[in-house]
Amino acid sequence: MTKAFFDHISTTPLDPRVFEAMRPYFLDRYGNPSSHIHDQGQAALRAVDQARSEVASLIGAKAGEIVFSSGATESNNLAVLGAAEGAGAGKRHVVVSDVEHFSVMNALIPLRNAGYEVTILPVDRNGVVDPDAVRKALRADTALLSVMHANAEIGTIEPIGPIGRIAKEAGVTFHVDATASAGHLPLDVREIPADLVTLSAHNFYGPKGAGALYIREGTKVAPRSFGGFQEMGYRAGTENVPAVVGMGAAAILAKSEMGAWAEHLSRLGKTLWDGLAAIPMLHYTGHPAERLPGHVSFWVEHVEGESLLLFLNMKGVMAASGSACSSNLRGHDEEDLVASPVLRAIGVPTDICTGSITFSLGKGNTADEVRLALDAMPGIVERLRAMSPTYLDYQKQQGKGG
Amino acid sequence: MAAGPYSEKVMDHFMNPRNVGEIDGADGVGEVGNPACGDMMRLYLKIDGGTVVDAKFRTFGCGAAIASSSMLTEMIKGKTVEEARAISNQHVADALDGLPAVKIHCSVMAEQAVKSALDDYDKKHAV
Numbered sequence: 289m290t291k292a293f294f295d296h297i298s299t300t301p302l303d304p305r306v307f308e309a310m311r312p313y314f315l316d317r318y319g320n321p322s323s324h325i326h327d328q329g330q331a332a333l334r335a336v337d338q339a340r341s342e343v344a345s346l347i348g349a350k351a352g353e354i355v356f357s358s359g360a361t362e363s364n365n366l367a368v369l370g371a372a373e374g375a376g377a378g379k380r381h382v383v384v385s386d387v388e389h390f391s392v393m394n395a396l397i398p399l400r401n402a403g404y405e406v407t408i409l410p411v412d413r414n415g416v417v418d419p420d421a422v423r424k425a426l427r428a429d430t431a432l433l434s435v436m437h438a439n440a441e442i443g444t445i446e447p448i449g450p451i452g453r454i455a456k457e458a459g460v461t462f463h464v465d466a467t468a469s470a471g472h473l474p475l476d477v478r479e480i481p482a483d484l485v486t487l488s489a490h491n492f493y494g495p496k497g498a499g500a501l502y503i504r505e506g507t508k509v510a511p512r513s514f515g516g517f518q519e520m521g522y523r524a525g526t527e528n529v530p531a532v533v534g535m536g537a538a539a540i541l542a543k544s545e546m547g548a549w550a551e552h553l554s555r556l557g558k559t560l561w562d563g564l565a566a567i568p569m570l571h572y573t574g575h576p577a578e579r580l581p582g583h584v585s586f587w588v589e590h591v592e593g594e595s596l597l598l599f600l601n602m603k604g605v606m607a608a609s610g611s612a613c614s615s616n617l618r619g620h621d622e623e624d625l626v627a628s629p630v631l632r633a634i635g636v637p638t639d640i641c642t643g644s645i646t647f648s649l650g651k652g653n654t655a656d657e658v659r660l661a662l663d664a665m666p667g668i669v670e671r672l673r674a675m676s677p678t679y680l681d682y683q684k685q686q687g688k689g690g
Numbered sequence: 691m692a693a694g695p696y697s698e699k700v701m702d703h704f705m706n707p708r709n710v711g712e713i714d715g716a717d718g719v720g721e722v723g724n725p726a727c728g729d730m731m732r733l734y735l736k737i738d739g740g741t742v743v744d745a746k747f748r749t750f751g752c753g754a755a756i757a758s759s760s761m762l763t764e765m766i767k768g769k770t771v772e773e774a775r776a777i778s779n780q781h782v783a784d785a786l787d788g789l790p791a792v793k794i795h796c797s798v799m800a801e802q803a804v805k806s807a808l809d810d811y812d813k814k815h816a817v
Contacts, residue, residue: 592729594752598704638728675710675756677721677732677748 291604292657296491297440297468297583297648298608302534303493309537310495313530321527322518332529339536346539347466347485348476349502355522356532359499360467360488364391366501366512366522367463367484368434372399374508375431375461383407383425384434385417385446386633389465392434393629409435414575415444415634422451426458433462438469441630441646442574443583445473452481461507467491471542472550472580483507489531493651494538498531549651553582556649556658560584563662567669573634573644582649587636590679591672593644599671603664605657608646696753697787703757708764711746717814720806722799729755729796733762733803735774737811742766742774747803754793761785762800775808777801 293301313335319328321336341351357363372382382399384392386408396406407425409417417435426433433455438445448464455462463484466475470485471492477485484507489498503509503522515524542549561584564570569589588596593609600607628636631644647661673679696704713734723730729751736744745763749756762782766774779797783789789797 590750592751592755595704595756598701598753602705638725675707675748676750677730678750680712680748 289604290657290660291606292653292660293606294647294649294653294657294661295606295608296650297580297646299490299496300493300650301652302490302495303538303541305541306494306534306537310530310534313533317529319529321529322516332527335529335533336527339532339539342536343487343500343539344502346471346543347487347502348478349485350505352520353477353502353505355501355503355519356527356535357499357501357519357523358497358528359490360389360465360486361391361499362512362523363486363488363499363501364389364463364465364467365395366509367465367486368392368395368432369398370509370512370522371432371461371463371484371507372404373510376508379429379431381405381407381427381430382432382434383409383422383430383460385409385436386411387415387417387439387442387444387630388434388436389440389467392436392463392465404431411444411633413634414578415439415442415573415630416575416578417446417451419447419450419454423454423458426455426460430458430460433460434465435462436465436468437475438466438473438580439574439630440468440648441628441644442585442634443579443646443648444575445469445578445580448482449480456481468580471538472546474546477502477504484509487535489535489538492538492542495531495534497528498535500535545651550581552651553649553653556653556655557582557584559655560647560649560658560661563658564665567666570669573631573636580648582653584647584649585645587631587644588669590676590682591669595672596645596668599668600661600664603660603668605661605664607661608648609644695790695793696757699761699785699787700754700757700789703760703786704753707756707760709746709760709767710748712748713744713746718807718809718811720803720808720810722802722806724751724795724799727752727795729799731755731759731799731803733759733807735766735804735807735811737771740771742769742771751796751799752793754789754796755799757786758782758789758796758800759803762804766804771808771811774804777804 317331319332321333323329324333340354344351344354461483464482465486467488470487483504485502487500490496511522513524573585716734717737718735720733731749734746747759749759779801782800783797
C-alpha cells in the first residue's frame with residue numbers, strides 16, 4: 289500500500305546525506321570533545337566546532353553564539369528561564385504570546401512561582417501577534433519577550449521583524465522559538481533583532497535529540513544545568529557528537545536547498561489546500577498567506593479529529609491533530625484532555641477544537657501522495673458524519689431528514 | 691488491526707461499528723456529552739417485555755468513543771432492563787480488551803448513555 293507521511297511538523301526523516309556525515313562519529317571518531325589532548329578527542333572537538341559554524345551560518349550568527357542542546361524543549365527552557373534569571377533582580381516581568389509551545393509556556397510555571405509577573409499576548413483569529421500589543425505590554429522591568437517564528441499547529445508566521453525592533457527599542461531580551469521554521473524559512477539574526485533563537489535539528493531533516501540555542505553576544509543567560517564547562521558554560525555535559533555533526537550537516541543542506549524545498553512544498557500544499565476546499569463545512573485555520581510552506585491546517589464540522597486521523601492512517605495517510613483526544617493518548621486521566629491551547633487562542637470553541645487536523649508536507653512528498661489524501665478524505669468525512677448525532681441534528685435543521 | 695494504543699477489538703469496533711443508526715419510536719433515548727473533549731453519544735433502545743430487543747447509536751467522538759458505543763449496543767441487546775442498567779464502564783472497557791487511561795472516559799460515557807436511555811424509558815412508561 290502506498291503510504292504518505294504528512295506529519296513533518298512533528299519530525300522530518302533524516303536526510304541520507306546527514307546520516308552519512310554522522311556515521312563516522314558513531315563508529316570511528318568516538319572521542320570526547322572535552323578530552324582533546326589526543327587525536328580522538330581533537331577529531332571530536334573539530335567536528336563540534338565545525339558543526340557550530342554550520343548551524344551559525346544557517347541564521348547569520350557567529351559560531352560562538354551557538355549553544356548545542358538536546359532539542360527545542362531544552363533550548364526553550366534555557367532561553368526562558370535563563371534569560372529571566374540572567375536579567376537580574378530588578379526585572380521580574382516576562383511577556384509571551386498565547387500560541388507558544390508547551391516548552392515555553394510550562395517554563396513560566398517556576399517563574400510565576402518565584403514571583404515573576406507574566407503577560408500573555410493575545411493573537412487574532414489567524415494566530416498573529418499584534419506588534420502594537422507587544423509595544424504596550426513591554427515595561428521597564430520586563431526581562432524577556434518570547435514570540436515564536438511560526439506555529440506548528442496552524443502554520444502562521446509571526447511578524448518577528450517588527451516585534452524584534454520594538455523589543456530592541458525597549459531594551460528587552462527577545463527570544464524567538466524557530467523550531468517549526470528553522471531550515472524552512474529564512475531567518476537572519478543580522479536583520480532580525482532576536483537575542484535568543486531556538487533551533488531543532490529533526491525539524492529540518494537532521495537527527496532527533498539535537499538542538500541549539502542562539503545567544504546573541506552580550507545577552508545575559510543563566511545556565512540551567514551544572515557540571516563541566518561544555519557549551520561555554522551554558523549547558524554542562526558531554527556533547528552528543530554524532531547528533532551535533534548531523535545538525536551541522538542538516539543546517540548546510542537547509543541553507544542551500546530551502547528555497548527549492550519551499551517551492552516544492554508550496555506547490556503541493558496548494559494542491560492539497562485547493563482539493564480539500566471541495567469538502568463541505570471544512571474550515572482552514574491559521575493565516576491564509578503568511579504560513580509555513582506546505583502546511584495545511586483545518587477543522588471539519590461534525591467530524592472528530594482523531595477518528596479522521598485513524599481512518600486516514602488505515603488508508604496510508606499519516607497526518608496530525610491538535611485535538612485533545614489524539615494528542616494526549618499517553619495521558620493518565622481525563623484531566624489530560626484539554627482542547628488545543630492554540631485553537632482556543634484563535635477563538636475556536638472547545639468542542640470544535642477536537643476536529644483540528646494538520647497536514648505538514650515534506651521535501652520527499654509527491655503529487656501522488658497528495659492525491660491519495662484527497663481521494664481518501666471525502667469518503668472518511670462522509671462516513672464519520674453518518675455516525676454523528678450532531679450532523680443528524682444539522683440535517684434535520686436543514687430539512688433534509690435523517 | 692491494532693493501531694497505536696488501541697487494542698484490536700477497539701479498532702475492529704471503530705472500523706466496523708455495529709448498530710449505527712436510529713430507532714423510530716424508540717422506547718428510550720439517552721444522550722450524553724463530554725465537555726472536556728466535545729464527544730457526544732446518543733443511544734436508542736427498543737424494549738419489549740422488559741428486555742432490550744434492539745439498540746442503536748450515533749456518536750461524535752474519537753476511536754474509543756465510537757468503539758465503546760458499538761460494544762455497548764452489542765452488550766445490552768437481549769438483556770433485561772435491570773441487567774442493562776447494571777452495565778458499568780469497566781464492563782465496556784473490559785469487553786474492548788481495555789482502553790488507554792486517558793480514554794476511560796469514553797467507556798464512562800457509554801455507561802451514562804445506557805442509564806440515561808433507561809431513565810427515559812422509565813419516564814415514558816411510568817404508571
